[in-house]
Amino acid sequence: MLHLLSVLIVLRTLAIAGALVLLVRRMRRETVARPVWRHYVTAFALLTGASVLESVVVVGGSRVGSSGLWLVLPLRLTSTLASFHLYRGVATWMQLREKSRPAGRVDWLVGLSCILGLAGVLNLAVEVPHGLAGLIVQLRWLHVSSCVLLLGALVLAAWRMPREVRGRARAVALTVLYVLLTQVLFVVLGPRTGVILAAWAGWVLLAAAFGGLSLLRPKQVVREHPTSVAVPAASSVGLVLGLVAVAGAGLHVAPTHWALGLGTAAIAGSSVRLVRLVRDLADHDRARRQAGTDDLTGLANRREFLLRLGQQSHSGAGFGVLLLDLDRFKEVNDQHGHAVGDELLAATAVRLEGALPPGALLARLGGDEFAAIVPGCGAEEAVAVASSLLTAIEVGASVGVATSTGADPLSGTELLRRADAAMYAAKSTGQGVALHDDAADRAWRQRLALSDDLHLALGPDAPAEAAGQFEVHYQPQVSATGAGDVVGVEALVRWQHPRLGLLAPGAFLDVLEERRLMPALTALVARRAVADLARWRATGHDLRLSFNLSSTHLSDPGLLTLLDELVAGGADPERVVVEVTETSLMNDPDRALTTCQEITARGFCLSIDDFGTGYSSLAYLANLPADELKIDRTFTSRALADERIAAIVAGTVELAHHLGLRVVAEGVEDPATLDLLRELGCDESQGYLHSRPVPAAEFLRWLQARQGVPAAVLRDQGVEDARPAPTPGCAAATGSPAGLDEGDRRWPSTCCSSTTAAHRRA
Template structure:
């Protein structure tokens, strides 16, 4: 009947004390008045009746106290017990009066009250057996603040005041003392209730506040968003801005987590100046924040996002250093296109990742009439499954030396054997991996597949395989150790692998990237800068870059031989690369004429459809078998040259 709760909780003890004292005061007035305790002719019978009456009064006080502890509820067991005790109390009270007057007759109607008492107590005992499997599922815990928990103590307190007003200590001393005790216990209970309520609100606030920044957390945002979105209409929509900091990982890695935490603490005060009194800024976790904007259409939400983006581009001062971080912000609104809170979050998330991928800063979610948004989300989830179930594979595209036509290497290009959509290429895979945060796992899988493929030909043809690195991999200080271990697992030497990276990936943390690339080169793994000419192309950064090879992007090779400027750019790039002691690989060589012009300009290696299309491993093995082996003394891998060394012909 009494459910488990915190042991010796002050509130429960005081509630029981109020109930017991109040019930005792009332019972003393009603049952133990002068007219009730009159002895009459039969002293022994009157005393027995008085003892039974007092015992019933004590039992009733205990059950009333239990009711005060539990609060008013439909507890059948407690009701049956109280009714049984009340029945016995009525019987004992009447018996004591009749016995005192000497007119009690056995076997009369009065005896039914005791039979009823026994029946009700037995029924209460039967119902109090715990149901199988109940456990504590129905238990109640938490702060006792509902009206059910104060109804009995409050009622008995009022009754205690009435007793004090109606009976003095001279006429009913027990009742007066009990009533005074009831009121005193109630006053103490009020103090305890106040403290409990204050603690409850403090705990509730902590549960809805981010500990680091002091901002509302995800739970608080979802709770408030549920109310706001439910009230939103097409005339009064609600906007949600999802913010993800750009470059935060580099701050954490370069300056330490304490600096990262300090940066996060500055986000709230920085953005607060742009927010209205009803706008809610929350930290969702990590470096992700959200702003809920009631009564905001797409235009207003978009304008606010642009202002917040501009504020975040202003420098921060962390541990005495000026730092610049940006943000990618996704904007979505409800009730159109999002009908609920979760859909609103999903739409803003899609827009935020699209802004990050396009480096736009701010992107508004607009539903694709062809269902593109749903397709992207489905592709992201399916890619996660593909990584876990081995649906990915690599096709390999050969690279040949323009000087003698020998094979210089192959590049591993990811493919996805989708169960229903067929073979998918990088155009479908990479955006989904970027948006889903799967670039690092994807890189790991492709590296493993490429090394496994290389074991198929390395013993007969020492042709290295190239693998593209993600931005996260380039700044991973453990990458060199990981790469060497995986090479050893496949029985391959370091020169069997070339790691490619896009030049833009180094700009987030150039020093860290140079350290990683330098260590890879020291261990014997070649490094290559992919898509050169499409990113920053800073000559200052190129001067200090520890790379063996540059890959000239197809946009610079497509018109070589047909456009004078394109040819001049390619020629000067060849001279620059050679002067820096590196090898130049031309991508996108689609015909023999382009290959001939590049060879005349001094380009070292060509890759493109003029050489071969990407192909599965089995097909590549046949292709290699038909190609001439390198002549004696000519290495398959183009050897790095010292600055100013002439190009071999």
């Protein structure tokens, strides 16, 4: 019998050691699931050590029983710990599959509490001896309890495993069940021959099962949603088992003192884990709220807004979506800093929230953009709410409104898109509030298309030939005294769009500002205009060239680099005039003054465009190193009909002359207006009376004809009609010259190089 026992123990040791080698190799190949196989390796390392120890004792000729407690206790303890690590490996695998975090530092309390609680309950049925003999029995019960826990985890895992490996998982579970039954037989029947053989077979089968499991192809199937009931359910089971053990021990204190201790330990472990679970749930709830909240304003953020918008769109009830964007908010950040901008956003959020009706949701989508969901309202009610929002915040803003009846199939994202299109319509018209309609939607889509096309033509990755889509047209500036000589030109931009044809500036300049492409267009126009100026001077026409800067480009550090490049290329800075609008100067007066001083320090002339529309102070005007002042067309076009306007023009001219500035009157369209401007003292005039903006070659022909070049010479040059042809039809106008003019006038004056007031005139 001893010889047979020795052989069996050695074979069991070899089987367990072989499984350990396979598990170690698998652990080294794993990345994400390495903690799972680390627990398996730990378990089989413990089993291998215990089996080697037993093999040494038995093969050495000593009976197991005579080896004493120094052998039995380690064997029972290692078996219990090994089963516990196998359980932790299965539990960790389930957590990895469910996108949850791996077993944490206190997750082992779940399994340990269940083991202690079950062992305590088993102690109620069997009288446990005192002393070391009782300790051996308790270790056996703990091992049985850990096997029960492992079996439960395997059954749960087998239910969730992919179909192709579910059969092998069930085989492992059956093997564990067999080991569990042999351990129960040991407790009940003692170390009999049949029980020993059964136990030996169980350990060999367990080694074969986990060794075969390690040979499976690595595959991890992730569930869509993490399970939230496994940990609290297991903790509750351990708590209940502990309570049963403690209650039973209270009824039988004398023979079941082990049950009292084990039950108390189970209650303590489960309580600690449940407390940790409650804290985790609180942290999760707080994180969920933070994930849906804007940090600056405390409102819902874009993620939460879109979630609530989707829920509202599926509710079947009517509602409105409002999208609000603050006007000129970037200038607040540029002039006063982001801290002031943040304070403005926080204060705006408070006022908006107070102006919304009960039940509405307000969110900050990002930057200076706010959105609201107003349930149970139609178009009129939504527009009224939008108007109340504008009244509440008392700052410039634009609101787009889109509504749903609940019966239409519109999604939440589609409603938000419509509100966005309406908001841009409100911003472009200056009305403050706009309700979505099909025309606004088409305009919004065209705006997006133009934005993409502009980026393709002027963006950093744009091909060189794409810049050829932009044309530079020129409008002459004529002396208001003497023979009316042409003394200068203003460069104006047009976009020859591949699909839409020739576009006036008003169709794309504001989009260009949004895409931050103004510096690129300014540089393009300035370089071409300077090159045309050089060609004209080579033919004997000594003219002055003007081009405009946008308000944003005035603060761009690349502007001065561009001017230096023009000078390095041969341009005479004294014949180049840089026009800045009065409005752009007042956006950031100190910085604008510094930039203007840098411009004139390089020898360039400085012109104040659109004078009279920006409400600048006379003291600031006196400090500017300007050479020229341009009177806006809003004054010149009304000077004949309104004596008060004529008086303003006369006063402006006198003031400019006292400051040593040249005065250019824009928008001159008829001889009577020109005569009045001469009487009022204007130095130069510019407008349709002289010529519309035309391309460089056509301007040269017009200039030669005006200067009296003989008709024969003009015919030789291919010029049959010296009068300038009208600008081709633009998408932003009606196609007629007057329509083009009116179409440009509607756009704001804060435009870019070769834009602004001249663009609105042209």
